[in-house]
Amino acid sequence: MRNNTIFQEKNHTVFAPDRVGALMLPRPETFAPDRTVDQVIARLREMGEGERRVERCYVTDDKGRLLGQASFRRLVLAAGEAPMGTVMKPPFLTVCPEDDRETAAQMMEQFDLLELPVVDGRNRLVGLVTADDAMAVLQDEATEDMERMAAMAPSETPYLQTRVVTIFRSRILWLLLLMLSATFTGAIISGYEDALAAQVALTAFIPMLMDTGGNCGSQSSVTVIRGLSLGEIHLSDWARVCAKEGAVALLCGGVLGAVTLLRILLLNHLSLAVAATVALTLVLTVLISKLMGCLLPLAARRAGLDPAVMAGPLITTVVDAAALLIYFRTATLLLGL
Amino acid sequence: MRNNTIFQEKNHTVFAPDRVGALMLPRPETFAPDRTVDQVIARLREMGEGERRVERCYVTDDKGRLLGQASFRRLVLAAGEAPMGTVMKPPFLTVCPEDDRETAAQMMEQFDLLELPVVDGRNRLVGLVTADDAMAVLQDEATEDMERMAAMAPSETPYLQTRVVTIFRSRILWLLLLMLSATFTGAIISGYEDALAAQVALTAFIPMLMDTGGNCGSQSSVTVIRGLSLGEIHLSDWARVCAKEGAVALLCGGVLGAVTLLRILLLNHLSLAVAATVALTLVLTVLISKLMGCLLPLAARRAGLDPAVMAGPLITTVVDAAALLIYFRTATLLLGL
Structure with a gap:
């Protein structure tokens, strides 16, 4: 349901699809501050229904610089002879065409704005973002984040209209990459084959340790990714976030x-040393995966990458290797393998 | 940034927080169809700025039934003596107070509505949903879905303002449940201890098989969960979704x-039988996890549960067990263990 007005006419910049410039309705009708309400209404009558989605009148000076705005409600309530300069309100917030469209939509949501004026570097009104476009942006960005978190390339079309080959292509690269990364985890196991052969019971706890690590990492990473995206967490909060996750x-x-x-002592009837090895590994794995889960998305943001990539699947792969290394080191110490 | 107007005055129903009734602005000012535009404007002047967030005038009959609505823009452009009945447009879409607030917000996004009238069973106007509230709902619901997908109970407060104990409580139950479920996976390994002892190399591929299964399941489940939530996929599409995922x-x-x-043949230099066992298990695991990933969220929706629970963590646990069973059965067949 995106309704991008791509700003592509001659002598105009073409903006990347994630920029405000590609989202905004360009060049709305504007009025001089000395025009009266009656004159504005007469002009609006001439224009007819026009661009029905615009819900504000914008007032600019002779250089096109934004002075203020008035809702049609204000226009209805004002005296006919009042000049627009006295009816308008100064602009509350503005954005630039180069700004991120998600940030603009977040601002509109946060401050309950139905329209957001877009100005250039000289404060000239060049367009506006409407609430319905902002809603579409928020939905699109949430969908993109979820897709990235689940190790997929974001898709452009609704699922049922997307071809199987397109879906396949959006998924296979990450699957291959993560599968090959899991080779390292396998190599760790191979390196401790003798230890495992000596204490076969240890193998049975590998899935539990890996899964719990992955789940803990997912929880932290999704919390941080969503917090960054909603503006509830900032890069400068990294120490507080780590302390909290710790x-x-x-x-x-x-x-x-x-x-x-x-459970191991009472149900599996294994030795205290085995139980302690598994439990200690678990505690350390939870700690490492929660710290990885908050640090990796923060590091991605710091590096200018999308934090959503640092979610469950990638963290699981990293944490798996860490969990197994801890497991075998602990086993070597406690079980003397 | 939620701005719920809880509808709690005496003689009025209190609605659950996820219902339209708890979100809407109750009882907006309405006008009779025979009132002229000038009369309406005079009344609006009396009311002053009033509820600034309302951007439409609503027209109802003497029983309070919704007849139509007019934007302030239409009011500005209409002749002063025109009766509201001729200026208004019939309502395009309405919702009931008992409807799901997410569905209402989705409708507004889909049809580019700035306001959505709320009517009772007799079509009487009882409130309206504004675009800024709809935006907040879409954001909240996306956050909730992401939290559920990562095996957390949804939180109400921003992360940095949430106490450590509260975060702990929102996470520990799912972690415990999933950890105990992983016991079954461990039990499968224990059951095949002799086979593993005979062919220790097989252990090294367990993490890769489990992770790949989990990743494939996450991809499918997030696709289906988000598709259901955006209304792009419906329960009746289940056969098409399964065919596509298959x-x-x-x-x-x-x-x-x-x-x-x-890779196993060229880099690990293991026998063709081992390579075939791992590869065949992988193909079957991918197939099963993708089918689980689409069927479990659809089944949850069918059962009236939130499909978002059937995401990565839960599917990983289910798929782990399936992957290992397939692995050991295939190994028994191909390697004669």
């Missing part, structure tokens, strides 16, 4: 570790 | 299986 990790790790220790 | 799975599985087969 504390949550210790609480989660403590509970999960205790449950695992008891 | 086809994508065969393509993805084919590529991943071929790469794995070559």
